[in-house]
Structure formats: C-alpha cells, structure tokens
Amino acid sequence: MLNKEIENLGLEIDLACDSNDSLKLEQLLVGCDSLVGNETSENRSVLYFYKANCCAALRMIERKDVDDTWNWHQERLITEILHLRKAVAETGFEQLNEVMQCKILTNIANGLSSLGRAIESINYYDKALSRIDNFAMALGNKAIGQVHYGQHLYDHGHSGIFFFLAHKQLNRFGTEPLLWDCGVHQDALEAFIDYRDFAESVLKEMEFDSSFDFNNFPLGQHKKEQDYRKWCLRHRLFMNPLNDVFSATIAANDVLHLPSHVYAVGEEPRFPKYFNILKQEFIVARHMIYEFTTADFDHYSDNDVLLENGLDGVHFGYRNELLKSSLRVSYSIFDKIALFLNDYMDIGLKVDGVNFRNIWGTYNKRDRKLEIRSCFIDSENWLLRGLYFLSKDLYAPNFIDVAEPQAQELHYIRKMAEHRYLGIQEYPAQVGDTEYLKYITVDDLEDKALKMLQLSREALIYLSLAMHIEERKREEARGNGLVVPIQSTPL
Known part of the structure; x- marks a missing residue:
C-alpha cells in the first residue's frame, strides 16, 4: 500500500512530465532516491518506476532538439531501463496490481526494442501478456516489434511467418475489447492499425498460405530427442528466429x-x-x-x-x-x-x-x-x-x-x-x-x-x-x- 508521500511524489512527477519541466524532474529523481532506502520492497518497486518515468520525460525533452534515432549513446534510455528492471527485481513487484506490472514490463520491452534488442523485448512483452493477455500497449507494440524483426530476416519464408503472426495480433484491435491502462491512446491505436494494414499488404504480395500447419514437423526419431527438442522450444533456445515468436515444431531446428x-x-x-x-x-x-x-x-x-x-x-x-x-x-x-x-x-x-x-x-x-x-x-x-x-x-x-x-x-x-x-x-x-x-x-x-x-x-x-x-x-x-x-x- 503506497503511503501519502509516495502518492504525492507520483503526482508531482506527472505534473513535471506534462509541463516538460526538466529542472523539476531532476529534483524529483533525487526525491525518489531519498525514499528508496527506507521503504518496503513493493514501494521500492514503485519508486524505481517513478525514476524511470523521470528519465523517460527528460529523454523526450532532450530529443526535441536532436534526432537521436541512430544515436549509440543512449544514457537516459539505459538508465530508464535499469530502473525498470530494478522495479521488476524487487520481490514486492509481484504485490503490485497487474496493470502496474504490465506497464513496467511493457516499458522495458519498448525501450529494448528501440535499442535493437528485438529478442529480449519480445520476452518482456510476453511477460506482460502472461499477466493480462489483452493488454493493448503490450499487444500492439509486440506486433510492431515482430514486423521490424521480420523485415531484417534473410529467409523470406520466416519473414512471412513473422508478418502473419503480427497481423493476427494487430487484427484484435477493433474486433475485441482490449485493456488500455489510461483510456485509449489514439496515436498508438492509429499506429497499430497502420501496421496491421502494412502486414496485410505484405502477406497478400507474398501470397502467404495462412492455412499452413506450423506443427506438422517431426521432433526426432525417439522420445529422448523429442523431449530435448520440446525443452529447447519451451525455453526459446533453438538457433532459429521463429522460436522467438512461437513454439510450433517448425521452429525446432538450429537452421x-x-x-x-x-x-x-x-x-x-x-x-x-x-x-x-x-x-x-x-x-x-x-x-x-x-x-x-x-x-x-x-x-x-x-x-x-x-x-x-x-x-x-x-x-x-x-x-x-x-x-x-x-x-x-x-x-x-x-x-x-x-x-x-x-x-x-x-x-x-x-x-x-x-x-x-x-x-x-x-x-x-x-x-x-x-x-x-x-x-x-x-x-x-x-x-x-x-x-x-x-x-x-x-x-x-x-x-x-x-x-x-x-x-x-x-x-x-x-x-x-x-x-x-x-x-x-x-x-x-x-x-x-x-x-x-x-x-x-x-x-x-x-x-x-x-x-x-x-x-x-x-x-x-x-x-x-x-x-x-x-x-x-x-x-x-x-x-x-x-x-x-x-x-x-x-x-
């Protein structure tokens, strides 16, 4: 249960973010640090989340002047991800409500994806979706990440599968109720719809066979090998990008x-x-x-x-x-x-x-x-x-x-x-x-x-x-x- 001081700190951070007050955000980062040492693990998890939000806001203020799309120096984002991971590492993280957990996990995934950590970002999106399987921001951003990952594969058959799975998830927007943490994010929704349409056009151009059975592949000749391959699939350990997006037997090889x-x-x-x-x-x-x-x-x-x-x-x-x-x-x-x-x-x-x-x-x-x-x-x-x-x-x-x-x-x-x-x-x-x-x-x-x-x-x-x-x-x-x-x- 958050105490009043931490609740007020959260409100101050929201106001400073909305007003792009970088000086105030720096002060609030120090304020979070002053509280971390004496709080419960659950409250420390929230404070690390607050610190990450301060870093994210400062990063957005700073990037207005400079396009940092291909910048290899991303100190603010690295620090943001570090604070979010610290939030997850706290034992009290599991006591947070599921929406808060999903927000933290999705924010980690978003940051990792922008850095090029396509594989690790999918793992974090999946952790969020394992808690709330219709959490909109994790669902949509994971699919976008899969599209980008698929575009970088040199096996076009694998690319098609990435686009197919991404389109399947993006098709849920507008066809079923999804959970948005603070109401519908209109800009995000429009981006998800655009990516859905893009994936659909690529699949049509490829003449992708959506009825293909991805599980119609053998796992070995004997039970010992089959058990080993099932374990590898479950832990996403095949040297095969397909194993990052599903555990179908088509991915059970080191291709x-x-x-x-x-x-x-x-x-x-x-x-x-x-x-x-x-x-x-x-x-x-x-x-x-x-x-x-x-x-x-x-x-x-x-x-x-x-x-x-x-x-x-x-x-x-x-x-x-x-x-x-x-x-x-x-x-x-x-x-x-x-x-x-x-x-x-x-x-x-x-x-x-x-x-x-x-x-x-x-x-x-x-x-x-x-x-x-x-x-x-x-x-x-x-x-x-x-x-x-x-x-x-x-x-x-x-x-x-x-x-x-x-x-x-x-x-x-x-x-x-x-x-x-x-x-x-x-x-x-x-x-x-x-x-x-x-x-x-x-x-x-x-x-x-x-x-x-x-x-x-x-x-x-x-x-x-x-x-x-x-x-x-x-x-x-x-x-x-x-x-x-x-x-x-x-x-």
Whole structure:
C-alpha cells in the first residue's frame, strides 16, 4: 500500500512530465532516491518506476532538439531501463496490481526494442501478456516489434511467418475489447492499425498460405530427442528466429547460419568457419543445461571418487559440474563474437586484447565515456546496435554503464567458476565467501547458466542478421564490381 508521500511524489512527477519541466524532474529523481532506502520492497518497486518515468520525460525533452534515432549513446534510455528492471527485481513487484506490472514490463520491452534488442523485448512483452493477455500497449507494440524483426530476416519464408503472426495480433484491435491502462491512446491505436494494414499488404504480395500447419514437423526419431527438442522450444533456445515468436515444431531446428556474403577474389572464406564453432559451442552449452535437468543425482563417473567433507554444504558430482561448464562456455562466446567483429569490420585490434566490451570503442577515463568506433556509429544497423546494447548486460570493471542490475554478480560468478573456486550447495549453508571461494546454490547457478545461454543465443542471432544488413550496404556501395558471393552450405 503506497503511503501519502509516495502518492504525492507520483503526482508531482506527472505534473513535471506534462509541463516538460526538466529542472523539476531532476529534483524529483533525487526525491525518489531519498525514499528508496527506507521503504518496503513493493514501494521500492514503485519508486524505481517513478525514476524511470523521470528519465523517460527528460529523454523526450532532450530529443526535441536532436534526432537521436541512430544515436549509440543512449544514457537516459539505459538508465530508464535499469530502473525498470530494478522495479521488476524487487520481490514486492509481484504485490503490485497487474496493470502496474504490465506497464513496467511493457516499458522495458519498448525501450529494448528501440535499442535493437528485438529478442529480449519480445520476452518482456510476453511477460506482460502472461499477466493480462489483452493488454493493448503490450499487444500492439509486440506486433510492431515482430514486423521490424521480420523485415531484417534473410529467409523470406520466416519473414512471412513473422508478418502473419503480427497481423493476427494487430487484427484484435477493433474486433475485441482490449485493456488500455489510461483510456485509449489514439496515436498508438492509429499506429497499430497502420501496421496491421502494412502486414496485410505484405502477406497478400507474398501470397502467404495462412492455412499452413506450423506443427506438422517431426521432433526426432525417439522420445529422448523429442523431449530435448520440446525443452529447447519451451525455453526459446533453438538457433532459429521463429522460436522467438512461437513454439510450433517448425521452429525446432538450429537452421540459422550466416547470410550470403562476399569476399574479394583470392580472399579466404573464413567467417562461416568462425560461426560454425560459435554455433556448435552454444549447442553443447545448451545440452549441458538440459542434461542437468534430466540427469540422475548419481552418475557412474562419480563412483569411487574420494572427496573430503568440507563441512560447508558443497555438493559434488557430474550433474552440478554441467551447470558450471555451460556457464563458462556461454560466457566465452561473447569474446569470440568480438573477434568475429574485429575481423569482419576490419577494426584491427590485436587478437590477444579483444573482448566483447572493448570491441565497440575506446574508454575515455577522463570523461568516463566510451568513444564508439566510427564503423559502428555510421552503420545505421539496428541489430548491430542491438548487439552493442546487449553488451551492456555484461559487466566489466572499466565499463560501469550496465542496463542489467545483476550484471556485476553474473560477472563475478563467471570469474569464480573460471579462475577461482565456485562451491555448489544444494541448500544455503551458513558459511562465508572468501576471495578464493564463492558459494552458490544449485538453483541460483541454474538460473544464471540459463540466463547466460539465452544471452549468447540472442547475441549470435544479432550477429548473423547484422551481417546481412551490412552485406546489403556493402553491395550498394560496390555497384557492379566483380565479387565472389558465399552462401551457407549444410555439412
């Protein structure tokens, strides 16, 4: 239950937003901070939502003077998303009324979509719709995001499915009652109708078969494989963009690879080789987590292994080590993506020094700001920018502008697993961490390993689709010169 002080603060923020009073909004941000420390978790969730609203209003005031559509410096929006994610991370978030929950989740999704995080935005729209399945702003904006995502696919059959599903959702506007949080947003409604009509025209031009059975595809020859593929579909872990929009069996394959691309005569066609390795490592990391979920606690490799009882509740065994290994493999994919970009974008960093944070630019210590490389700034590549903003979900000591509240903890867990000691407990035990040894429960590690796997999948899909956009730009720049196109060929 909100107290009077927080209610009044909310009203003041609404007035400052309506009057575009940037000075007042900055003051109200400080006011929110002064209350956060002494409030219940439910009220903290609301205060983070208020802080996000202040950031959003300040961002809208500032962008009136400058078109920031392709700006890679989005500090206000990053901070807004961070506050909204903090609101969701509070245990009291679940005590908020469902409309408030949906507003927060939808606002996160909208922000991520504008940054190019198409996949993660869909996840947040779906979280909102799982609470209220006719929440208008989540429904409409998710469909628009699917249209944009579909436009960036190089498989036109997949694009058609994205347009079909988006049109199906947009067709609900005007044909059934939907929930608008503060009355009908006329501008939004008109945009949704425009996108519905656009999707419909594209589907007609494609002669899309709307009666096609998306579930008429096999999941494997035996039950063990079928169960594995169902698990992958449910967790959206196939290397296939279709798995982002539904769990139909047509999506149960790892079909995504690199788009058709061009090399100079005599140049080594190396990028498919890189991507083969990235993709295979992802698939192994994925199966490790699945095997953890299905494996028996006792494994034959654990038989006759002498280990001493450390009296700290740590549980050893093959099953738990699968999680640790999956986390390490998933995390390593990001730096290898950076190596891919270093070569493909001809950045020229020394191989030994490349990582997923410094590939984007050099860090100016004096201004505490990343100076992004011109090859990225000038690209106007939505999904390449999405890959950059995904990097902000990964913490690094010199890059503190992260958009994920748990980024630093994820970074620390990975460091302990990779370079020090990570003890896995079935249940929390009353033992303290040291700089050598960190304790974590198996459930917490499972959540973190799955999170890293999902992020690595998202990054790999963005890499492939960003390359498709870049290749089209390069084709336009080349004109009719002699080229050698390379298309992905199955092994």
